[in-house]
Amino acid sequence: MAVEMDRMWGDAAGGDAVAASRVQWLRDGKYSMFIHWGLYSHLGGVWKGKTYRGVGEWIMNDAMADIPVEEYRALAADFNPTGFDARALARLAKSAGMQCIVITAKHHEGFAMFDSGVSDFTIARATPFDRDPLRELAEACQEEGIRLGFYYSQFLDWTEPDGGGSVCPPTDRPADFQRYFEGKVVPQVTELLTNYGPIAVIWFDTPGTMDKAHSQRLVDLVHDLQPGCLVNGRVGHGLGDYVTLGDMEIPVRTPDGGGVCECVDTTNDSWSFSRHDAHWKSPATIVRALMRVAARGCCYMLNVGPKGDGTIPAEAVQALAASGRWVHANSEAIYGTKASPFPPFSWGDCTVRDKTLYVHVFDWPRNGQLRLSPMDGQVERAELLTTDEPIAFFQEGGLVTLELPPAVSNPVITVIRLTFNTVPAALHQDLAVDGQHTTHLLAEYAETAGVALRCCRWMEAFGEWKKSENLVEWGAPTSRAAWRVDVLEAGIYTVAVEYACTQEAEGSEWRIRSASDTVTFAALDTGLRAADTPQRPRMRYRTVEVGILRFGQAGRQSVDLSPSVATNRADIWVTRVILKPWV
Numbered sequence: 001m002a003v004e005m006d007r008m009w010g011d012a013a014g015g016d017a018v019a020a021s022r023v024q025w026l027r028d029g030k031y032s033m034f035i036h037w038g039l040y041s042h043l044g045g046v047w048k049g050k051t052y053r054g055v056g057e058w059i060m061n062d063a064m065a066d067i068p069v070e071e072y073r074a075l076a077a078d079f080n081p082t083g084f085d086a087r088a089l090a091r092l093a094k095s096a097g098m099q100c101i102v103i104t105a106k107h108h109e110g111f112a113m114f115d116s117g118v119s120d121f122t123i124a125r126a127t128p129f130d131r132d133p134l135r136e137l138a139e140a141c142q143e144e145g146i147r148l149g150f151y152y153s154q155f156l157d158w159t160e161p162d163g164g165g166s167v168c169p170p171t172d173r174p175a176d177f178q179r180y181f182e183g184k185v186v187p188q189v190t191e192l193l194t195n196y197g198p199i200a201v202i203w204f205d206t207p208g209t210m211d212k213a214h215s216q217r218l219v220d221l222v223h224d225l226q227p228g229c230l231v232n233g234r235v236g237h238g239l240g241d242y243v244t245l246g247d248m249e250i251p252v253r254t255p256d257g258g259g260v261c262e263c264v265d266t267t268n269d270s271w272s273f274s275r276h277d278a279h280w281k282s283p284a285t286i287v288r289a290l291m292r293v294a295a296r297g298c299c300y301m302l303n304v305g306p307k308g309d310g311t312i313p314a315e316a317v318q319a320l321a322a323s324g325r326w327v328h329a330n331s332e333a334i335y336g337t338k339a340s341p342f343p344p345f346s347w348g349d350c351t352v353r354d355k356t357l358y359v360h361v362f363d364w365p366r367n368g369q370l371r372l373s374p375m376d377g378q379v380e381r382a383e384l385l386t387t388d389e390p391i392a393f394f395q396e397g398g399l400v401t402l403e404l405p406p407a408v409s410n411p412v413i414t415v416i417r418l419t420f421n422t423v424p425a426a427l428h429q430d431l432a433v434d435g436q437h438t439t440h441l442l443a444e445y446a447e448t449a450g451v452a453l454r455c456c457r458w459m460e461a462f463g464e465w466k467k468s469e470n471l472v473e474w475g476a477p478t479s480r481a482a483w484r485v486d487v488l489e490a491g492i493y494t495v496a497v498e499y500a501c502t503q504e505a506e507g508s509e510w511r512i513r514s515a516s517d518t519v520t521f522a523a524l525d526t527g528l529r530a531a532d533t534p535q536r537p538r539m540r541y542r543t544v545e546v547g548i549l550r551f552g553q554a555g556r557q558s559v560d561l562s563p564s565v566a567t568n569r570a571d572i573w574v575t576r577v578i579l580k581p582w583v
Helices: 005-009 017-022 024-029 069-078 086-096 133-144 177-194 212-225 283-295 314-329
Strands: 031-035 100-106 147-153 201-205 261-266 299-304 348-353 356-361 369-371 379-384 392-396 399-403 414-420 431-433 439-442 447-449 452-459 465-472 480-487 491-501 509-513 518-522 542-551 555-563 572-581
Touching (some): 017 024, 024 299, 086 100, 086 133, 147 177, 177 212, 283 299, 283 314, 379 392, 431 439, 439 480, 491 509, 509 542
Parallel strands (some): 031 299, 431 480
Antiparallel strands (some): 348 356, 356 414, 369 399, 439 572, 465 572, 480 555, 491 542, 491 572, 509 518, 509 555
């Protein structure tokens, strides 16, 4: 299952004109809360005294604790989340600046977190908790002005004999997915759409091997019962209203096509509550991820995992409250904005609204000068967003330089509002090398000849997904990857390369060239073995400083990576070349 899990997310959404009108609130709102809460939360990643590292909601699965169905079902008798407070949860989302809440109505375990009439395996019927938490949350969201959506696992259902991935198939007949689909999935989705008021989105997951007819049936059901309700891309077969990227994936390029694209992430590493997972994101990390996502024109849905008693871990509450203060103070630069006209800058990113460019500064320049790539249009005014304090600037040949105050305005992100005489547009998409910050030349931005760009996903622990794009298959003698850069400040830069290398490729020779200089290096074994790649337990990367590279003059040029020997056919997996100003 670990190998196939990411493939079960399904195809990207197709989209249409009607979908475009439905998704406008999502496109403008940018930021939502995801909640993973179920019977698995009662365990918190621990079964019979043993801790299982990985995402807690999968603990029943044979990839983790492999809990027998009857033993898992019996857990419901002790599940009594009396600490659940729907209003406090809705207020937490609102204070964080989130516009919507999506909560797990039924995850892969098959346990319904609502009062369903088609199953006894529900929080209302199988537990001492004599309440319907989703009804309470629906009422709280209405009061707080927050949209509500429901997650529903339409294919995987481990505790249903006919469900996808079931570990308790019928003993007297073949499993019949159609029986499960018509007897549980369709009725429960109907209940969610008819018993809880207006629903903003039904968030399906892991369509697996479902055929297109099943996915279409669900899409039609949702849109018939609530025409304005969205269906996410994981309904399968390209039938969703918008695209959902892979778990924990933050895009580094603006997706093609112009449709709405959503990124799902979590406040630590597990989606549901896990007792061992203390890897909490800081407020700064949350805000910077939100703005990187918004700068690519996408939406960010950040997850919290309530404990078995229904309360949110204090670390998540504190991080959301602190990051929320920044979000509310800088809301003008978030909600309703469009993607940056530039690739990501090393110092931060940008968003756009009409004739205004919002410059999000993560890392303050050492010399106080922040330079943007050349733009079409004239800057009329520059000021700090939260105080309207003027910022000195000058513009020459489309290149804008901001003269920043000596002190950092905000330790999380400082936002500068630039007002133009027209809609700001970039003159090119080259990566900026500014002489003040470290520049990452990512594989996604390389122009290639005789080299393949390959996406690799792996898990650090089960379900904790990582993703990287890699330049691979350097098979031809003329293999080459080139990054178009705009060198804003000539000078000397140290060069490092992040790559994975097999034992067989160790010692292979490579070169990196600018217009003025060349660096050569030999690859080092990083511990990657050929057997690791198809199984994908994890990639083994290493960042190696390989020398210094001189840029003799400013201006647009390229940085090239290639084998240094024509007969070199050894392969390495390169994720980025890193340029750091020599200080």
